[in-house]
Amino acid sequence: MGANPAMWAAGLVVVVMAAMMVGAEAALPRFAEAPEYRNGEGCPAAVEGAGVCDPGLVHIAMTLDAHYLRGSMAAIYSLLKHASCPDSIFFHFLAADDDGAGGEGAAAPGIEELRSVLAASFPSLRFEIYPFRADAVTSLISASVRAALEAPLNYARNYLADLLPKCVPRAIYLDSDVLAVDDVRRLWETRLPAAAVVAAPEYCHANFSRYFTETFWSDPQLGDRVFAGRRRAPCYFNTGVMVIDLRRWRVGNYRRRIEVWMEMQKEKRIYELGSLPPFLLVFAGEVEAVDHRWNQHGLGGDNVLGSCRPLHKGPVSLMHWSGKGKPWDRLDAGKPCPLDHTWKSYDLYIAEGDSSSASAPSLTALSSSALPAAAFSW
Numbered sequence: 095m096g097a098n099p100a101m102w103a104a105g106l107v108v109v110v111m112a113a114m115m116v117g118a119e120a121a122l123p124r125f126a127e128a129p130e131y132r133n134g135e136g137c138p139a140a141v142e143g144a145g146v147c148d149p150g151l152v153h154i155a156m157t158l159d160a161h162y163l164r165g166s167m168a169a170i171y172s173l174l175k176h177a178s179c180p181d182s183i184f185f186h187f188l189a190a191d192d193d194g195a196g197g198e199g200a201a202a203p204g205i206e207e208l209r210s211v212l213a214a215s216f217p218s219l220r221f222e223i224y225p226f227r228a229d230a231v232t233s234l235i236s237a238s239v240r241a242a243l244e245a246p247l248n249y250a251r252n253y254l255a256d257l258l259p260k261c262v263p264r265a266i267y268l269d270s271d272v273l274a275v276d277d278v279r280r281l282w283e284t285r286l287p288a289a290a291v292v293a294a295p296e297y298c299h300a301n302f303s304r305y306f307t308e309t310f311w312s313d314p315q316l317g318d319r320v321f322a323g324r325r326r327a328p329c330y331f332n333t334g335v336m337v338i339d340l341r342r343w344r345v346g347n348y349r350r351r352i353e354v355w356m357e358m359q360k361e362k363r364i365y366e367l368g369s370l371p372p373f374l375l376v377f378a379g380e381v382e383a384v385d386h387r388w389n390q391h392g393l394g395g396d397n398v399l400g401s402c403r404p405l406h407k408g409p410v411s412l413m414h415w416s417g418k419g420k421p422w423d424r425l426d427a428g429k430p431c432p433l434d435h436t437w438k439s440y441d442l443y444i445a446e447g448d449s450s451s452a453s454a455p456s457l458t459a460l461s462s463s464a465l466p467a468a469a470f471s472w
């Protein structure tokens with residue numbers, strides 16, 4: 095007497111699901127509960143029943159995956175801590191929803207698990223998690239120099255306008271390796287002239303040519319011709335901090351414009367570096383420039399060389415550990431850079447084997463002296 099195929103199938107599903115749950119559970123670290131922050135006076139009153147469509151909200155979009163979760167948790171904490179109206183921030187998280195899509199072959203944690211980790215550390219956080227299907231981009235991705243840059247989730251920012259509710263007019267996209275040390279509402283209130291879809295700090299002294307190959311620059315149909323007629327001369331900008339007008343993005347079908355360049359890249363190598371160049375191709379010379387204080391980037395430096403980068407000159411509202419090195423890795427290795435100590439004061443991670451109960455980390459290290467002097471000047 096044999097079990098019928100339906101029974102076999104049902105049994106298999108149960109086993110697979112159990113295996114996935116156990117596997118994912120082991121993959122996610124533990125985090126302490128962050129201190130509670132509440133709206134002060136003068137914050138926009140919540141519109142009853144409006145939910146995510148409430149016009150008083152500041153919308154932040156980030157990706158969530160097991161690999162960078164510790165960074166994301168610190169970033170969220172920093173945004174809440176420095177916000178004048180923390181209850182008015184709504185977080186939109188994009189998470190890979192299929193195995194391996196988080197990159198590096200690791201099974202992606204379940205969305206429900208990510209949800210419970212967030213809720214445990216930030217009990218009153220307003221957020222939504224959107225499953226991001228990696229197969230939307232895998233066929234468009236070509237091999238690049240740094241394999242980590244090719245994780246499909248890196249391309250999730252291209253799809254914000256498709257994934258977020260239509261009533262969300264704009265979103266601030268942030269990488270997982272950032273810390274806000276200022277009220278993000280100031281960035282949110284960036285004015286976008288009618289012609290601009292994206293606002294970001296620009297770096298016009300950076301050598302723009304080097305983001306594209308000789309093949310690109312020497313092609314008469316490409317090269318300079320691509321950037322002719324833009325609002326301004328094309329400059330490098332970092333896609334880790336962007337204010338995006340989602341309505342204009344949808345109307346202009348910018349996702350498609352980016353994909354066209356990704357398709358070309360598969361035919362002839364026009365750039366080297368992953369998800370950034372298609373953004374530059376579409377938006378360089380068109381972005382609205384934001385004060386550099388909102389992306390003090392490059393703090394990751396280069397892990398291999400063990401280099402530490404200092405802050406750039408000028409005030410600081412957002413620190414960004416872009417580059418190969420991450421502060422959590424250097425701290426764990428006992429070789430932190432000086433600025434990694436600032437990051438540490440927002441770290442909610444509970445090290446394995448640490449038996450202390452989940453509680454807010456000590457904030458005594460977060461005196462103003464722990465931060466660059468300019469951090470809070472405005």
Ligand SMILES: *[C@@H]1O[C@H](CO)[C@@H](O)[C@H](O)[C@H]1NC(C)=O
Pocket residue numbers: 301302303304
């Ligand atoms: C900029 O980069 C390109 C390509 O790598 C190089 O040929 C050029 O000399 C550089 N220009 C400057 C001013 O460094």
